[in-house]
Amino acid sequence: MGIEVKVIDLGERKAKFILSGVTPAFANALRRCMINEIPRLAIDEVHFYENTSILFDEQIALRLALIPLKADPTGYVMEDECTCEDGCALCQTTATISAEGPKMVYSSDLIMGDENISVADDRIPIVDLKEGQKLLLNAIIRLGTGEMHAKWQSAVVCGYKNVPHVSITDCNDCARCVSICPRDVFRLVDGRVMIGDDINCSYCKLCLDVCELQGIVIEEEPDAFLFTLETDGGMSASMTIAYAIHLLKERAIRLKSALESLAH
Numbered sequence: 001m002g003i004e005v006k007v008i009d010l011g012e013r014k015a016k017f018i019l020s021g022v023t024p025a026f027a028n029a030l031r032r033c034m035i036n037e038i039p040r041l042a043i044d045e046v047h048f049y050e051n052t053s054i055l056f057d058e059q060i061a062l063r064l065a066l067i068p069l070k071a072d073p074t075g076y077v078m079e080d081e082c083t084c085e086d087g088c089a090l091c092q093t094t095a096t097i098s099a100e101g102p103k104m105v106y107s108s109d110l111i112m113g114d115e116n117i118s119v120a121d122d123r124i125p126i127v128d129l130k131e132g133q134k135l136l137l138n139a140i141i142r143l144g145t146g147e148m149h150a151k152w153q154s155a156v157v158c159g160y161k162n163v164p165h166v167s168i169t170d171c172n173d174c175a176r177c178v179s180i181c182p183r184d185v186f187r188l189v190d191g192r193v194m195i196g197d198d199i200n201c202s203y204c205k206l207c208l209d210v211c212e213l214q215g216i217v218i219e220e221e222p223d224a225f226l227f228t229l230e231t232d233g234g235m236s237a238s239m240t241i242a243y244a245i246h247l248l249k250e251r252a253i254r255l256k257s258a259l260e261s262l263a264h
């Protein structure tokens with residue numbers, strides 16, 4: 001059986017899809033790739049020139065680092081792969097904030113050095129400046145991956161489960177399963193218990209406990225996985241999936257050629 005993808009739900013930041021015809025190892029490789037290995041840009045270093053706000057420099061730097069940035073990661077290279085000595089236009093860019101209270105400083109107050117970079121959300125609060133308080137800083141943006149630090153993580157929620165199948169073998173329509181199931185897998189239609197969307201089943205097995213006739217069977221498809229993905233908004237859900245598959249494919253090609261060179 002070949003690999004198949006069935007999209008259940010696809011939004012800008014969220015995706016739900018079934019990947020079938022793959023091993024658990026492949027499903028896990030794709031999950032890890034989406035979380036850990038997609039290169040992203042994030043604020044990595046902050047130089048404070050003035051900070052008379054209520055927050056310490058370190059607290060503001062941490063907040064800035066966790067602001068998701070929207071950008072094409074292929075426009076930059078990792079600093080350790082760059083030919084320069086201590087940072088150049090290929091491996092880093094900057095952002096600045098210059099604000100004076102009274103004012104709430106938001107993520108939208110970051111002035112980007114590269115016009116192709118923007119913040120994913122405009123209204124992320126950074127610090128509330130009171131009358132006379134000032135914040136003046138210069139931030140350095142670098143490329144990284146989720147493996148290095150969570151600030152570079154693209155998929156913030158990413159998991160999978162084997163696709164569930166629920167069936168009824170024996171039933172007296174007592175409907176206890178209908179009321180106990182937290183995912184509405186069962187429905188009552190004209191006094192009869194029916195299976196609704198069994199893909200929502202979370203394998204909690206509460207229905208098995210309440211069924212007097214032991215007439216419910218829950219099975220899982222061993223080679224089909226239901227993925228749930230949510231990104232931080234820096235990259236769309238579809239781009240995250242496509243990029244992870246591209247990275248996996250590249251790695252497989254590198255492994256193949258390495259093995260071939262060993263054979264000669």
Ligand SMILES: [Zn+2]
Nearest residue numbers: 082084088091
């Ligand atoms: Zn460089």
